[in-house]
Amino acid sequence: MADGPTGAVLALLGVFSVYAASGSRPVVEKETGGEAEPWDGAVFRPPSALGAVGMTRSPRTQRPGREEAGDLPVLLWWSPGLFPHFPGDSERIECARGACVASRNRRALRDSRTRALLFYGTDFRASDAPLPRLAHQSWALLHEESPLNNFLLSHGPGIRLFNLTSTFSRHSDYPLSLQWLPGTAYLRRPVPPLQERAEWRRRGYAPLLYLQSHCDVPADRDRYVRELMRHIPVDSYGKCLQNRELPTARLQDTATATTEDPELLAFLSRYKFHLALENAICNDYMTEKLWRPMHLGAVPVYRGSPSVRDWMPNNHSIILIDDFESPQKLAEFIDFLDKNDEEYMKYLAYKQPGGITNQFLLDSLKQREWGLNDPLLPNYLNGFECFVCDHELARLDAEKAHAASPGDSPIPEPHIAQPSHMDCPMPTPGFGNVEEIPENDSWKEMWLQDYWQGLDQGEALTAMIHNNETQQRKFWDYLHEVFMKRQHL
């Protein structure tokens, strides 16, 4: 008891993260550029793999007469793996409003110049949070991935810990919703001749492709696909529900054949329909699973972002699984399109000149300031860093103005992240009702628990930040109980 509740809660949160890390499932999905989900992760390298590449600005670009680096606001990357500069631990960056110093040296935490802490959602753990929290520091979250890596962020108490966000949500401060779509030209790539695909069908190919190697995910997609397979042929490659082998050893080897591999893409484009189910269901969370089939001239049969319609090139571009009352009804519709070329081709009309009619999509592509593999634009990691730098420079200016003239310039309002920045409801079964699924089902054991633990951790951390002893005691008891249960497993 010498520790008191705070120490004990911290210790238990630490125990928790050890448990999470030693579990049998991958805690980090894409850390190594797509190894955990080999067929899906590699088209555009996630930022953790960009490492040294970003548009780092040279420290020698200082203009005469500017402040020395010693006075600049410091942005401290608290997440170790993501620092987008090389070599060294700190670098001066030039942004629209002025300069900042980006650093990953944790010794800068207590420095009065350190104005913002930058976190990568996948790595964020309650046990590693820099406490006590300092009032003058903003917390900035970059999390382009789904909650699969960290459900803490999908709950109010977790997301509200942050001031600035950059997530897949259009509502975040620096949105990355189109992080997997390079541009309209990518969508306009011509459709391969239908006769070729008809020929593959005659040779025994199914109308539908499923290519998935990451099987146990919050969206529980395999449960749906397994059911659909009872009503229509699906060729399933990859580790999940596999019923066919890719044709060559080279394609089977995910180390040699990444998803941008031309031979693999040519193979995938033999299929008219691609099952495209995201690993988690969140508003605006859309990945290459959606855009790649469209690039290849196939029709995605999609389940993922409930707001996906807002982003489509026109209102007849994809088939939404949840528009159908049952897998059987969906199978009947796909079968109908498979036999009716004219109706099928309507789904690809957006590839015609002028076919992309969605102004929101066109505007969003035009307005984003980062690029994907575009040497002329910053990647979104550097872009986010500058966004935070500019925000902090503006906040400093507002604070100075207030100090100089409190009557004319009010104190800047706090800026706090909202649940809409990471809008992922509680996971539900891919097919059927949660009550009908046995308690020892791996999805139920894994993801429902994870979801609620995310809430507990967010609440515990919030309580610690506010130093609320009553709440801390409540969570200590709760965590102790869970811990004892696990010891007995």
Ligand SMILES: *[C@@H]1O[C@H](CO)[C@@H](O)[C@H](O)[C@H]1NC(C)=O
């Ligand atoms: C799709 O867009 C077309 C042309 O803008 C319009 O005529 C049609 O009603 C729309 N269909 C739906 C289902 O919204």
Ligand SMILES: *[C@@H]1O[C@H](CO)[C@@H](O)[C@H](O)[C@H]1NC(C)=O
């Ligand atoms: C940052 O967010 C916290 C809530 O998590 C809030 O208390 C604080 O005032 C905010 N700081 C700024 C600078 O907006």
Ligand SMILES: *[C@@H]1O[C@H](CO)[C@@H](O)[C@H](O)[C@H]1NC(C)=O
């Ligand atoms: C789940 O429990 C049922 C009945 O209690 C048992 O038959 C089944 O093998 C169990 N499944 C797993 C994956 O443990």
Ligand SMILES: *[C@@H]1O[C@H](CO)[C@@H](O)[C@H](O)[C@H]1NC(C)=O
């Ligand atoms: C501490 O938490 C408890 C339980 O959630 C709450 O009722 C109480 O108002 C909080 N106290 C303070 C000072 O925030």
